[in-house]
Amino acid sequence: MGISAGLPLAALTCAVLGTLGAGALLRAARPPVRSANRLVAAGLGANVWGLAGSAFLLTIDHEPPTVGRLAPFAVGQVLGTVLLLVGLLRLPGAADAPGAMLRQVLDGALVAAATLHITWTLFVEPALVRHTHHSAPSLTDGRTYVLGIPLLVSLTAAGIAGVTAGRARPPRAVRALAAGAVGVTVLAGLCLLVALRYGGGAVVAGLCWGYLLSVALTVLAVRRAGQPAPPALDLPGSGAVMALVPVAAAIVAALIRMAIYGSTDNVSILIAATVGSLITARQMLANSAARRYANRLAEREAFFKDMAFTDPLTGLANRRQLLRVLEEQAVGGPPCVLMAIDLDGFKNVNDMRGHDVGDAVLVEVGRRLRANLRPGDLAARLGGDEFAVLMWGGPDEAHRVAERLLTVLGGPYDMEGSAVFLSASIGLAANATAHDVPSLLHNADLSLRFAKQRGKSRVERYDAAYDQWMRRRTTVEQELRGAIEREELSLVYQPVIALPEGRPVGVEALVRWHHPKLGQVSPVEFIPIAEESGLVTRIDKWVLHQACHQLSRWIAEGHDPWISVNISIRELHLPEYVEHVVEVLRAHRVPPERLILEVTEHAVALDLDEVVDRLAELRAVGVRIALDDFGAGYSSLGQLRRLPVDVLKIDKILVVEPASAPTRKAAPLVGVVVGLGHQLGLEVIAEGVADPAQQEIVSAAGCRLVQGELYGRAMPSEHVEALLAAPRAVPAPRPAQDVGQVDSGREMRQS
Template sequence: MVAGAATSGVAAVLGASMLVVSARRQTGPRVPAQWLLAVGGGLAALSVVVGLVGTVILADGWSQHQAQRGTLSTVVATGMTLAGLVLCVGLLRLPSVAETTASAVRLILDGLVIATALWFVGWVLVSEPTRLLGDPVPLFCAPVLLATVTAAEAAGLTVIVAIRALRPRSGLTCIGCGVTVVTVAGLGVAAGICQLGVNLTVVSAVVLPVGLMMIHLASRTDEASGGVAFDVLRGASGYAFLPMLAMAVSAMYHLMRGGDFDLPGIVSGSAEGFALVARQYFALRDVHGYAGRLAEREAHFRELAHTDPLTGLANRRGLLRALHNEGASGSPRVLLGLDLDGFKNVNDIRGHDVGDAVLVEVGQRLRANLRPGDVAARLGGDEFAVLLSACPEEAQGAAERLLEVIGRPYDQVDGQIFLSVSIGLAGDPATPDVEALLRNADLALRYAKQQGKNRIERYDVAYDQLLRRRTTLEHELRGAIERGELRLAFQPVVAVPSVRPVGAEALLRWHHPELGQVRPDEFIPLAEECGMISKLGAWVLDQACQQLSRWLADGHDVWVSVNVSPRELHAPEYVVQVAEALRAHRVPPQRLVLEITEHVVATDLDELIRRLTVLRLTGVRIALDDFGTGYSSLGQLRRLPIDILKIDHSLVSEPDGTPGTTDLPGRPVAPMVDVVVRLGHQLGLEVIAEGVTNPTELASVVGAGCRFGQGQLFGWGVPAEHLEAMLDAATSPGARPVPAPRTASLGAVAPAETPDSDSPADQDGSDTAQQYLPPKM
């Protein structure tokens, strides 16, 4: 017996020492828990050693030293109670087991429910009439009862932690089992000393180091740091059914055997009830808190669903909600639609981060300049809206203020950014239709954009008519070619002063069976916006080449010019398209002139030069149309690979109504025409004066040395057969002869097209379209 006690004592001390070593090696958040486990293990080992020493001393007169055994049992039981409490606290202090005091209290209560059931079942087994342990426990061993409570709580806490531990759960489960083994073994030592004899004491002392070793081994693995999941909905009462069932069965068995309930039984039953009530109270409070948080989150997400995440303004849903609320209140309302002008350039040049910063500042400026109750919203991209509770007159003043505020510079790291805004205003207190109000504001905004931007436009009923017509035109235009509604008109280009037609500009015309004659300035911009311009341009090019081929086959000496849109010009396949049209209709390339406007020059000059150079390699001529409207500079003109300058009508006419100057008696000259003609001739270009409407302007053009004219004076765009009649009349024997063209303009005509010097046309001084073909640089 002495040898066994000595061995058990040494093993207990060794196990406690290993826990101390583990605690000293720990780092991080597990250090406090590990030291608590080491202190608890040390107290348990010390209590067991004291109990073993006393047992060895009292072994010879074990039954005669009843008082001494009671005192020794009290000391061991007290020590084990303290050790069990410290070990339980160490278990709760492990990382992620009980992160807050409230979660620790919940785990303790859950463990107490199981512990009370275990204690009650044990009380039934050791009390009258069952008495599994023989004689009842004497009063002087009452501290043992405290040790039993601690052991039961350790067991209950271990069960709860094991149930709720996250995978892998072996670490925490092993530590909990080790704590339970230590407390139960200590209880066995105290009980053996108190009443049951030396054998139970020694056996319990042998088991205790096993529990210490389990704690030590589990503490060395990372699995011991696994967390404990706490679910409000599942962790409230499901675990309590089995303990309550065990208590109920034990109580019924106790009563059926004729037993009664003394103070410990009543206390344990009351403790179980209070533990359940307290746990359910906390569970109910958790559920209420959980429901409150759910409600807050729902409100938060509902608000997020109506809020723009970048600017913090309302989004489209938020605006619709405000519109419906305002409509229900019946108060007058005005909706402003706002769109930033040129914002795409900010994203393209400065980057999207700078663009987002500008949008955020726009939102701040809107919010700072609205009254309480007004709603500002970002509808997407650079489009905003403001809902005002005001009459249209008050809203006009607010819109003017916003126009000025948003137009102020935006300070950024790379420098200031300047933007303007277009605003559309719509409001009708008598109209509760939200969709109509949104649509009206959008129509007004679109009209403001079309009218030049940086302005305010109020909705007008006429906008509806314009929109309906625009929508109808776009729909009908898509099938106009297939239905045969398009045709070409040809405006003659004449040689001056003979006014003999030598070329023609192909103009697109659209006659709809229901809409009637649709103006080109109405459907051409629409075709550019909706992506139809390339299809229309291909049709015009093909039809113009086909008609030119017929005229050439009939012996008419003419060329035809076709207008080219910027989108067509920058399309990679356009050069192939031109070459295919010339080949298909067997048209000499120099007979086709492609006209571009000065507006194209204002975009990307280098890319334009590359495109025009490739086109000129096919043999066609290039004309710069509307020259003089302000886009081209002299340096650009020298670089552009063009053959013809077409002077804009604004230079041909006299804006102030005064007659032109004269360089010779009786020859009025328009000063700007004279300058452009001289400049074109110096650059080797031919010049055509557009928009000649009266004899005075014709005289000015002729006086400036310009050889070609186009305009009302020589005829509007006419069908092909009418122009063919004009060509026939010009080549009839009675046609008026004119002097031969300047020699300087003849050198670039292709050899196959150059007239023979002995031909009758040269001998009698008449002019031909072949001679007037624009020169190729």
């Protein structure tokens, strides 16, 4: 074979441009593709400079190609192919995990071995037999190694590149292009090596230029593919079919060989053994990867299961886990009790100390619950400061445990060097009281609600009467929403009498509700419901309008009483309330001094500063203020000095003589309060006077204004008119039966 004059130019051009391309890869290399680009650049350099070395040896003495002259290119081809292949596998999205890389190498080698088996069995071995009468190349011929080793390496690399292209992750087209470019470069180099040995000069020169194009394609493709790829799940069985198709074709080729020649040769047997070994290794790797994958799945399943059924803050079970256990074991199962637990006053901790301290308190609550429950009992956090405990056993045992938990949860919580104090309320419901999970939860929540309503920091067991109470309460609340529109509300009035004349000087307006189905609903029942539901504001406005309307009629008729109206603490928190009162007085032409607004001692104690400001604004427009229920348990002299009030109403509890008292103990208490009120310049009204003995007590104490059943219970307006029209003191008529007999001084305090 003669050496073409264009070979040196083509080889030199390949070397120069290949070096420039490798340099471009190195300059563009940035993490995480730097190592991959360096390997590809080194592989290209080994290939092109190996070609340049062989071309130089072939042109200096114009001798035909020999093993020695082809050796530089063969070595460069083998080394460059290995470097190109490793660089390809290091690209992002090609083979991220070591296991995936090893699988692709085995699958690529399997594809190459199967392809070689097909080629050898059907084409190469028959051609050797026809031309040399030998079925295998000579192992002593150097050309066998110069061409055979690059052939095996190149075919393997091409197979791996093909598998990589088929399994590339998004962007799939870019990474498949890079793998394909590497495969084309490897095969082009192999073809060029074969052409140098057996081809003509023009063929060699042409292949040099084609080889240059494949090198340029590799540079461009690898640069485009060198972008970070999103992570992907490494599945052990992915892409296995791609490797098995050539194996199946190799089996078909072997069968064809056996059918034609009736036997096979040693090389085919060796290749087939290699294919079998690769399949065995691939299967072992797949089994190992499958086990690891199954273990990871089990770990992740356990992790997500723990997340799904565990409260992340306290480590207790969450609502989902509690419901699951209740469904599976509690309903219809062995005796157990569900405890609903709520922390009293926890909102104040969050508001005053911050949510970090609040979270720390919740964590400590969880720890205390775990430490004080038996093995098998389940503690859960339902959300916020709500907890639950599912305890196996009877109600009596659960009640004892709940009492112990009250003590444990009521202990101080040491947070950042200072103590936080809380209490807990607990409701109990046995599974025997419910037929399903929702009803069991309902019963426990209802018991908890009663525990809170009855003073908090206590344990309440579920009682079927609670459901009746709840249904009644729900009905009352629903019907109360339309009571004003249906004109079911009315006002009654309890007179305030001046002593010793017995003359009525004022009245207290009290709301009554008569429902067509529920009958006469007590204020003690519906006023607290109105407070909780927010309806009390509407009712208070209606009462104020009706009371002022009635007072204006009495004034027009020539009477001169004043009227007092109970107001809710909600009203005093409304900035526009004073303006509303002024508008009502103006609309009904009522002098402001004829209106007394009563606030309970308990209500003003909750937010004294804002209440003081609002009461001062009311007094500034002429309205008088009365402090109701004084002495009912919240009395404070300092508070009384701060409050802008005009009237002090002594609570019934100070007036009524205890039945077991051996001496008259009420008299000195009334005297103290009356004297205090007079010293402060206040009018004093004694409430709840029910008999002459009590009248004697308050009269002796110097109290000239009284109110109570002795002078008349709450009555309709026409009875009040009769009292006002009487020329002297007369016994007040008893009201009609449907008016109701309720202690007027306690109606608003019940809310």
